[in-house]
Amino acid sequence: DGGITQSPKYLFRKEGQNVTLSCEQNLNHDAMYWYRQDPGQGLRLIYYSQIVNDFQKGDIAEGYSVSREKKESFPLTVTSAQKNPTAFYLCASSFSGLAYEQYFGPGTRLTVT
Amino acid sequence: GNSVTQMEGPVTLSEEAFLTINCTYTATGYPSLFWYVQYPGEGLQLLLKATKADDKGSNKGFEATYRKETTSFHLEKGSVQVSDSAVYFCALSSYSNTGNQFYFGTGTSLTVIP
Numbered sequence: 012d013g014g015i016t017q018s019p020k021y022l023f024r025k026e027g028q029n030v031t032l033s034c035e036q037n038l039n040h041d042a043m044y045w046y047r048q049d050p051g052q053g054l055r056l057i058y059y060s061q062i063v064n065d066f067q068k069g070d071i072a073e074g075y076s077v078s079r080e081k082k083e084s085f086p087l088t089v090t091s092a093q094k095n096p097t098a099f100y101l102c103a104s105s106f107s108g109l110a111y112e113q114y115f116g117p118g119t120r121l122t123v124t
Numbered sequence: 125g126n127s128v129t130q131m132e133g134p135v136t137l138s139e140e141a142f143l144t145i146n147c148t149y150t151a152t153g154y155p156s157l158f159w160y161v162q163y164p165g166e167g168l169q170l171l172l173k174a175t176k177a178d179d180k181g182s183n184k185g186f187e188a189t190y191r192k193e194t195t196s197f198h199l200e201k202g203s204v205q206v207s208d209s210a211v212y213f214c215a216l217s218s219y220s221n222t223g224n225q226f227y228f229g230t231g232t233s234l235t236v237i238p
Contacts, residue, residue: 017167042223053213053230054168061223101167109156109217109224110175115167
């Protein structure tokens with residue numbers, strides 16, 4: 012089955028620790044994206060990548076880092092510099108081109124205490 | 125710039141009522157338009173899309189028409205069910221100098237009561 016997976020579903024960390032969220036897709040999509048969603052809020056773009064070994068900052072990149080070493084994978088690291096890291100994180104992917112929709116993973120809920 | 129504005133929620137309807145969720149957009153060029161649905165604790169799922177003016181997207185009884193003259197893409201359903209309770213997001217895809225980007229509205233929460 013083709014799709015996009017995120018792991019784990021729930022993640023708990025202590026303040027001051029870096030944590031990496033996994034995102035993998037087997038849809039052969041070129042572009043991948045990371046969003047943050049806070050309760051009752053819309054989506055805010057953290058980082059996106061249109062091609063392997065290249066990525067761009069979104070609207071709220073501070074305190075986050077990414078890599079895109081493989082087409083299938085786009086891990087997000089939430090660093091200790093991120094002031095309010097507790098949130099629901101969504102990964103998405105798409106083909107390049109205006110007509111193509113994004114496919115979303117099931118999300119990872121990160122709680123930092 | 126590019127942006128999407130959708131009606132604020134929450135919206136509460138009785139089962140079998142008519143649903144409209146308004147969505148308007150601002151975009152350069154000719155964007156594609158999408159409606160996504162999100163159930164609690166899950167990712168977003170594509171509900172329908174339209175890629176050019178006057179296109180109508182439809183799926184599971186939901187419809188939306190791409191209206192360039194009014195820059196709108198309102199979501200409608202003739203008879204809602206309890207299972208339609210979710211958050212609905214309007215979105216557009218538009219080109220930027222770093223490839224196509226997506227812009228989402230803030231979401232409209234729908235609750236359908238029996």
